[in-house]
Amino acid sequence: MKTADIKSQHYKLNNIDIHLIDAGPAAGRPLIFLHGFPDFWYGWKDQITYFADRGYRVIVPDQRGYHRSGKPRSLKAYRCKHLMEDIVSLIEVLELKEVHLVGHDWGGIVSWLLGIYHPKPFKTITILNAPHPGVLRKRISPRQTLRSWYIYLFQLPWIPEWLFGRNNFKLLRKSMLNMALPGTFSPTDMERYTQAWKGSLTTMINWYRAIRISREFKDNIKAPKPVFLPLLLLWGKQDLSLDFSLAKASMDFARNGELHTFPDATHWLQHEKSAEVNRAILEFIHEQDRKDPDLT
Numbered sequence: 521m522k523t524a525d526i527k528s529q530h531y532k533l534n535n536i537d538i539h540l541i542d543a544g545p546a547a548g549r550p551l552i553f554l555h556g557f558p559d560f561w562y563g564w565k566d567q568i569t570y571f572a573d574r575g576y577r578v579i580v581p582d583q584r585g586y587h588r589s590g591k592p593r594s595l596k597a598y599r600c601k602h603l604m605e606d607i608v609s610l611i612e613v614l615e616l617k618e619v620h621l622v623g624h625d626w627g628g629i630v631s632w633l634l635g636i637y638h639p640k641p642f643k644t645i646t647i648l649n650a651p652h653p654g655v656l657r658k659r660i661s662p663r664q665t666l667r668s669w670y671i672y673l674f675q676l677p678w679i680p681e682w683l684f685g686r687n688n689f690k691l692l693r694k695s696m697l698n699m700a701l702p703g704t705f706s707p708t709d710m711e712r713y714t715q716a717w718k719g720s721l722t723t724m725i726n727w728y729r730a731i732r733i734s735r736e737f738k739d740n741i742k743a744p745k746p747v748f749l750p751l752l753l754l755w756g757k758q759d760l761s762l763d764f765s766l767a768k769a770s771m772d773f774a775r776n777g778e779l780h781t782f783p784d785a786t787h788w789l790q791h792e793k794s795a796e797v798n799r800a801i802l803e804f805i806h807e808q809d810r811k812d813p814d815l816t
Contacts, residue, residue, distance in 0.1 A: 526568065530588075533609040534602065539588035540581035540610075544572030550616040551576040551805075552607065556625020556650070558692060558724055560587035560716045562709075563624065566794035567801075574802070576620075581610065583627070585723030587716040598723070598730035600737045603630050604638060611641045620805050624648040624790060626727055632773075633736055635747035644808045646752040646801050649759055649787050651766035652773045653737050654744025664763045674728040685721050689714050699760050700788040744773050751777040752804040754797060756785030778804070 526543040541561045551571055553564040561580040572578045582589040584606055585598060592598075607630065611619055619641050623631030628650020635645050674680050684692040693710055705713075717724070731737050739745075751774040755767040764781075771779050780800050785793045 536590040543578045548577035551620045553580045554623035554627030556627045570798045591723040598726040600734040618643040622646040636745045644750045648754045652770040653740040655769040746773045748775045750808045756789035759787040
């Protein structure tokens, strides 16, 4: 695919300007990718051309608070309700049907919740290294609590911004590099991330801060709700932030789910194992298309 075939677009959704990448044929089957923290659309660079070249319409937004999308100041603007509504509104504006959804990290959390609260537009959901919210507290271990130290840090005012933003995001860059296999991110990659983080750090972190005021998130911790859509959970078992036990526990809430593990991949498996990840997603989508179940 030529670079000219990859379009950068802006849409007004829920009074927020949302930037996205749109690639592939306009009439192709829609495939939406949702990034997590501290990512932006660029995190799916190894997936965009792969799926667009295979006839899919690939849509990759910068989610609210990130990169070129709008950055509301209010903490309430980052409740899960609004994160979901952005994607539902995007589907409505673009008049998409039978959408295949893929999410990583926080994008995966949003994907779980969309599968619970807004399943109708979706044909399949694929999630990379993101557990169902219902397992984050009820089944969390002391080991996982230590791994999740940054979530507790992010609840503090201004201190996380100072720590991760100083010296041109040195600690944030170091954290990404340390969490991934050696050579995963090139100097060019890190420069693009550094540029994307400028002016966005507080609003990116606000996704974590808004957990405590997100009804949908809290409800699924108290009484987890299942996803009935066909769901594929891909998991890099060397993830330093999320223990593999969370993946296994999450499958209890995927009524039509499959778990596919990558033993030597980390949290950043879509970069480290792009060919294998792409193939797993494609085979899953093809399998569900062959079955053509009634998901309504």
